[in-house]
Amino acid sequence: MRESTIMKIHYGTALAAVALVAVHILMRLTMNFAESLEYETVLANYKFIPYALMLELILILLSVHGFNGLRVILLELKQGRTYEKAVSYGCLAAMVGLIAYGSRTIIMVNMGMV
């Protein structure tokens, strides 16, 4: 993939994540903060499909943005063909791993498998 395409994705995920994370944080503040973290409330959040979808989207957007940012920082720190390949594929693997791990939680709780 061309670097410009990757960076356009980087900017796009950032803008989308800002909007969705704002909604996510505001949801915590619609009620008392401690109350919003109670087991039943959180469970209800996960079971509400639009909210679960939003969590999934935030998970994907932030994983892509975060691990690409990490890739950029690591590529600038050190150079070398092997190192750069390891950084690029390592970040990609970590990104996929985190999305899979987070998605598993969202899907299982949403489907009532708790």
Place this chain on the structure above:
Amino acid sequence: MTQDENKEGVGGMINPRRYGIERVAYWLMRLSGLGLLAYFIGHIYETSNILRGQVGWTELLEMTSTPFFHIILSIVIAMCVFHTVNGIRVMLGHGGIGVGKPSRPDYPYDPASQNYRHKIGIYSAIVLAAVAMMYGLAVLFGE
């Protein structure tokens, strides 16, 4: 860093004393990005505890409801606000917006790209981050 290449290395990259607030914003952006990624990974792990049922979730809530974690969360709030506001500034700059227009330079050659709009953007990001952090501390410690 090898003497061969004579590169300044990370120490030179983060030195805040030579190149003004723009350079500070540059490494604060990196630092906050790394911090937020670390928090994000931790947050995904933390919230996945819900799969352990009510007992697991309550245990986790008790563990994280300490002054230490509240302070960490407040710093995360500050990093999040700074990264967002400064990120929007940088993104606009990257598109060539607000960086000035090319013109014949005159002595003493003040660079048009290092203008007050971007400086205001950076200071706003820092101030908003501090305000958000204080709000976070008030909410977290107010309960």
Place this chain on the structure above:
Amino acid sequence: MAQVSSVADKQTTSSKSITLRISRYNPEYDDASRFMEFNVSYEKWTTVLEAILEVKQYFDHSVAVRYSCRQATCGSCGMMINGKPRLACFTKISELDSNVVTVEPMSNFPIIRDLAVKFERLFDTHHKIKPYLIRDDTEIESDEKEFLQSPEEVEQYIQFANCIKCGLCNAACPTMATDSSFVGPQALAQAYRYVADSRDKGKDSRLKMIDESHGIWRCHFAGSCSQVCPKGVDPAMGIQLLRGYLLGFRS
């Protein structure tokens, strides 16, 4: 190991003096650089280059320094002066406001000896972005006019044509501090200089060249390059305007 000496026997009218610390390093013999100190008198108008040349003339002629025009035109005497990249011929001692002036070779450039550094990489990256007009009809027929431009069209790039290839921007760049493969602000600003030139038709090939993992995207708009440019080129502006093409903000 520091060595202190002064040019006491030289007739001088100045009452002011500074300690000039010069970094000495010869890659062939030395493991690390060391500083030598010299007491140098100065006037309000004395430049750092003149102070270095005074040391060469009266105390140690072996100090290696590259210079030529002494008027900020050739771009030869770039060095770290009190920790910041500056042209030695363009920096007056009086404006540094310090009793100690430390001169070191420019950062992010391999050292040849003492204050002289290698410019190969800068010239390579400069060459890589094709610093010339690209068009099919380069050769003008005898009965044709030259390529005409309006003053507004000239204004688009003339600032960036002021670059003297001194390398100060590359020495100040935070990415260059760690990234050996980065194209660098000098070459990127020059890429913009040609892309913005209405006579040039090589925009696509240049944009393709800088759109790689150590290309334009490794610039994060810290602006240090523009702050140290002695000719008002403002590479940071050029790079962001150039990136505007890649992001679709400009056409």
